[in-house]
Amino acid sequence: MFTGMDSTAGTSGVRLAVTAKTRAADGVVALTLAHPQGRRLPDWTPGAHIDVVLPSGITRQYSLCGDRWDACSYRIAVLHEPRGRGGSAYVHDELTEGSIVALGGPRNNFPLAPSDKYLFIAGGIGITPLLPMIRQADLLGAEWKLLYLGRSRNTMAFLGELATYGDRVAVMPKDESGPRRLGELIGDPQADTKVYACGPQRLLAAVERHCRDWPAGLLRVEHFAAKDQGAPARSTPFEVELAQAGLRVTVHPDQSILDALQNAGVNVLNSCREGTCGTCEVSVLQGDPDHRDSILGDADRAAGRCMFPCVSRSRGDRLVLDL
Template identity: 80%
Template sequence: MFTGKNSAADASQIKLTVTAKTRASNDVVALTLARPDGRRLPDWTPGSHVDVVLPSGISRQYSLCGDRWDAHSYRIAVLHETEGRGGSAYIHEQLTEGTMIALGGPRNNFPLVPSEKYLFIAGGIGITPMLPMLQQADMLGADWKLLYLGRSRATMAFLDELSAYGDRVSVMPKDESGPCRLEEFSGGDAADTKVYVCGPQRMLTAVERHCADWPVGLLRLEHFAAKAQGAPARDTAFEVELARAGLSVTVSPDLSILDALHNAGVHVLTSCREGTCGTCEVTVLAGEPDHRDSLLGDADRAAGHCMFPCVSRSCSDRLVLDL
């Protein structure tokens, strides 16, 4: 899974070499990445993603989809986006084995929480964060099943790997199975099931609608792109106080909090600038955030302890941030 915007280099990035480039489906390639000196890589957990900075300087976020117990290599998979802005086209058409790239992270906004029963639903390239989740759930002996949707088998990545799980995996290409009926797959009793979903927005919307009356906390989504948002809570300026810096910044209606901070010389690490990657998360010490991201769940929004200043704003006249 990915989202992406241009991003400045981050001092915490590491340099990795593309050690293998293989085809996972007609329009998906898998990249294996490792340190040139063979040293171990940072540990990660299922659901994690990394920031990949291409030689052109463009940054994109991709889910880690390899073996989390392999300490010396990462694997990502990249869908060729024909209507994209060039990142996936470069990876598919120009990036070669031996190329050096920069990488930031890993970060996890889609963690696998403990449960005795899981339902995983993946659409297209949304299978990537699910692969290590399946491995983890299987290793722990959980009761799980996967519904994998796609246009056709030729476009669906990693089918060979998934075949090892037998009938726990339901592969439903649209050209063979037609539209999927979620109610037939998920069953009626969801009280003890954690549901993880990643894929196109239309699929996420359908799942949210289907699970609308399920208990809070059972459904967990990862978005390809930012969710549609209504108008901000206020259309007037507000103050952002930086507790550690002893500085107060006025945020006008035409500026994001992030841009207002940057204009004042306060640089917060960011990547997607659309509330999907989680890079710019900050702690809120006082005030009421107007959450406009695609990451936080209802409980975290209500608590108001953190926010993403690239897109979120303020309901109150003043916000105090731990910066």
């Protein structure tokens, strides 16, 4: 699941109706969304998310957690975050069956790569993008296991659905089993096993620490919120050249590339402005990006062929973008 900033720039103009709103766990509601005229919705793959523009104008990103083969409806789940910025409170308190929301996406920054075996690790609402992955892995006959951590069973969504998979699902509520040592649960790297993790920052940080010396490509995580990237690589202005437009824009230390482009009249599709949703991805033709997003893996960062201008910057004096 993603959370985003207040923006409607990433929407597609499609409007969906809330056709069902149900309790999935304490503090979690599941929403079914469909076109008011029953039209087919855009296809999606496991790990995908959508932008949901609420009637209040707030945009949030949520993982699709329903049946990818259902062409006419989407399902999302929303955790009520009392200390959030109002999106989850609106969904829980104001949104009802029949409410209309706008749609952006789907987009997939967390795709399921082919593998003989999978280890899925979910923390709380982080179960949402993993549910379709589990169904896909099961459909393809891959070996898999899910480690599902949470505060208590009543706060862990979709336990009933997961129960059908038997002992391949390890449910570990903290109030029953106490703190767990992730290293012991994850074990050593296996060349034929890919690990997918989603959940709170503390959980993901622990998973990444345990797997930091693993071969590239075995671990993939999805972050709820932007990671702390530290200070930028440079604190002086740099130039961005737009190859298609034939335009050069100076980016100052106190502004993002995205803001500099918009100030120059260049519209780049965007949504979260935190480097988590992937809406503003652009191709890099020349230069060395200072990647500050929470999406790209190490290999993509090293390749430097794309970047997210809402947060990322330049290490050198000039970047050339395919815009």
